[in-house]
Structures are given as C-alpha cells and as structure tokens.
Amino acid sequence: xxIGRVLLTGAGGKIGAVLRAGLRGLYPVIRLSHRRPFGEAxxxxxxxxxxxxxxxxxxxxxxxxxxxxxxxxxATEGDWPTVLGSNIEGTYxxxxxxxxxxxxxxxxxxxxxxxGYHRRERRxxxxxxxxxxxxxxxxxxxxxxxxxxxxxxxxxxxxxxxIGCFYPKPLDVRMLSEWISPRDMVALTRCCLDxxxxxxxxxxxxxxxxxxxxxxxxxxxxxxxxxxNAEDYADExxxxxxxxxxxxxxxxxxxxxxxxxxxxxxxxxxx
Numbered sequence: 001x002x003i004g005r006v007l008l009t010g011a012g013g014k015i016g017a018v019l020r021a022g023l024r025g026l027y028p029v030i031r032l033s034h035r036r037p038f039g040e041a042x043x044x045x046x047x048x049x050x051x052x053x054x055x056x057x058x059x060x061x062x063x064x065x066x067x068x069x070x071x072x073x074x075a076t077e078g079d080w081p082t083v084l085g086s087n088i089e090g091t092y093x094x095x096x097x098x099x100x101x102x103x104x105x106x107x108x109x110x111x112x113x114x115x116g117y118h119r120r121e122r123r124x125x126x127x128x129x130x131x132x133x134x135x136x137x138x139x140x141x142x143x144x145x146x147x148x149x150x151x152x153x154x155x156x157x158x159x160x161x162x163i164g165c166f167y168p169k170p171l172d173v174r175m176l177s178e179w180i181s182p183r184d185m186v187a188l189t190r191c192c193l194d195x196x197x198x199x200x201x202x203x204x205x206x207x208x209x210x211x212x213x214x215x216x217x218x219x220x221x222x223x224x225x226x227x228x229n230a231e232d233y234a235d236e237x238x239x240x241x242x243x244x245x246x247x248x249x250x251x252x253x254x255x256x257x258x259x260x261x262x263x264x265x266x267x268x269x270x271x
Contacts, residue, residue, distance in 0.1 A: 001104055003193060005029040007065045009052060009072030009094065012038030015109070015166055015185060016071045020045075022186030023069075027193075033061055033072065052090035055097065062101035067193050069107045070094045077136045077261060087139035095150045095158075103156075107192040108147050110160045110202070112178055113137035116255020117270055118213075120177075125215035126162070126202035133255035144202060151200035159192045159222070163205035170230040173243050174256045177211045181228035184208075188224050195222040213254055 006023065010016040011032035023030055024044060031046040032038075041047045050057040052072050062068075072094075074086035091108065098106050116133025118124050132138045147158040164178035165171075166185060180188075184207045192203070203219040206212055210231040216224075243251055249267055253259040 001067075001194070001196060003027050003066045003104070005031055005065050005067075006193065007031045007033060007061055007068045009033045009050075009061075009068070009070050010075075010109075011071070012036065013071060013075065015075075015163070018182045019069065019071065019186060019189055022183070023189070026190065031061065031065065035072075052093055053085045055093045058090075058093040058097045059100070062097045062103060065098075065101060065103050067105040067107070068094060068098055068103055069109075069189060069193070071109045073109070074136060074139075075109075077134045077258060080135055083135050083139045087136070088142055091139075091143045091146060095146055095156065099150060099154050099156055105157045105159070105193060105195075105198070106147070106150075107189065108143050108158060108160045110140045110144050110162045111137060112162055112164045112204075113255050113258050114141045114144065114162060116253060116259050118254050119252060119270075120213060120254055123213055123215065126204070126218060133253065133258040134261060137255070137258065148200050157198050158200050159195070159198060159218075160200075160202045161188065161192065161205045162202060164207075166205070170233050170237055172241050173237060173246070174254075176230045176234055176237060177209055177213050178206060178254070179209060179228075179230040180205045180207050180226075184226040184228050187226065188219065191219070191222045191224045198222070 006027045012034035033048045073090050074083050113133050114130045114137050117131035130141045132141050144160045150156040151158045164180045165175040170179040201218040204214045204216045207228040208226040250260040
C-alpha cells in the first residue's frame with residue numbers, strides 16, 4: 001500500500017512524540033495533530049490543531065490523508081464525561097471522517113486494560129473475551145468494536161493496537177510482562193501502516209518479553225519482530241520491588257493498578 005500523507009493524532013502526547021520522531025522521513029508527509037499547540041513543524045511535517053470531539057475539525061484533518069494513526073484522546077482513567085468525549089466521540093469522528101475521505105488505513109490506539117481483569121496466570125490472545133478494568137478501558141473496548149464495525153460495514157482497513165506499558169524501561173514486576181519499548185512501538189506502528197491487504201486486526205503492543213502473558217499472531221502476520229525484552233531489566237526491577245509489594249487485588253490481574261481503583265467486588269468471583 002502506497003502512503004503519501006500520514007495523520008498522527010495526539011502527536012503532542014507521550015507516545016505521539018515518540019512516533020513523531022520515529023516516523024519522520026519514512027513517509028512523504030506526516031500531519032501532526034493535537035488539541036493544544038505543541039511546537040513547530042520540521043521538514044516533511046504539517047501541524048494541524050484540532051479538537052477531535054468536533055466533527056468538522058476532524059473532517060478538515062483528513063484532507064489528502066492516506067493513513068491515520070489515532071493516538072489522540074484520554075490515555076488514563078477519568079470521569080465518564082471526560083472519557084466519553086475524548087475516547088468515544090473522538091474515535092467515532094476519526095473513523096467516520098476517514099471513511100468519508102477514503103482513507104486507506106486506520107490504526108487505533110487501544111490498551112492492555114481492555115483485558116485487565118484476566119488473571120495473570122492465564123495466557124490470552126486477541127480472540128479471548130474483553131474484561132475491561134476501568135471506564136477508560138471500556139471506551140477503548142468500544143473503539144475496538146467500532147473499528148470492526150467500520151471494517152465489516154464499510155470496508156475500512158483497521159488495526160487496533162492494544163498497547164502495553166510504554167516506558168523507556170520497565171519499572172515494576174507487572175511491566176516485565178507488558179512492557180513495550182519506544183523503538184518497538186515505532187516498529188509496530190510502521191508495520192501497521194505498511195501492511196498489505198488488512199481487513200481488521202488486533203495486535204498487542206508489547207516487546208519480546210520472556211514473561212509475556214499474550215499471544216500475538218496478528219502482529220507476526222504483519223511483520224512485527226520486536227527487538228527488546230523486559231527481562232534485560234529484571235534484576236533492576238527485583239532490586240526495588242517484589243510481586244508481594246502490589247496490593248492484593250492488583251497483583252491478581254493483568255491490569256494491575258487499574259483493577260484496584262474503586263474496587264468493591266469479590267476477586268474470587270472473577271474467574
């Protein structure tokens with residue numbers, strides 16, 4: 001698939017900034033969008049500020065775009081009005097505008113928290129049931145469902161990235177299983193953009209971690225071969241933290257800290 005212009009939403013965020021640097025020069029034009037000013041355009045870049053909750057602004061973003069990497073929105077837990085606007089209305093607007101403008105590929109940022117209430121001793125893949133651990137995760141599960149709807153109903157080509165723990169290096173025991181390095185995140189996104197005939201896929205955004213809980217067949221299918229492994233930092237992690245340091249609820253489930261937020265349920269009933 002030939003790509004001339006890539007739109008990157010959320011370009012001023014933590015992952016967006018890394019993708020901006022990593023994708024620069026690989027495609028003729030990168031159009032960078034964020035809600036607030038975040039700097040000047042370099043060569044081969046365009047800056048286009050927009051509020052993704054406003055459909056007319058999103059439509060303007062899509063002019064001349066071949067592919068979208070949608071990182072914009074609320075990236076942490078929040079109250080319902082906030083995640084509703086940022087993650088549900090914003091994602092709908094991106095997919096609908098992309099459809100209307102004939103965009104060839106949409107890459108959606110999802111999150112590991114959509115499967116947060118799976119137990120850590122269970123190895124899972126993209127076909128296992130979603131088990132969101134937060135309102136934020138519910139909105140990302142909606143995004144995955146919406147992406148599949150657009151693929152099936154309208155023929156959009158959509159890849160959802162279930163992004164793990166994105167940091168320069170893993171910081172705690174959970175991240176030894178879920179970490180993705182900055183360079184692997186760039187590599188995965190390149191694979192998502194450059195993949196050929198894709199209808200709909202879910203890929204886990206994770207490095208080649210020895211302790212990974214996830215099977216990732218679709219990522220291998222599109223050529224993703226991660227280079228980093230959280231195990232290289234295991235001694236450093238265990239020198240400052242142990243599994244027993246996590247609160248009782250959080251250490252049982254893959255979503256970690258988010259599973260314990262506001263928790264009043266019974267862990268024994270979460271199989």
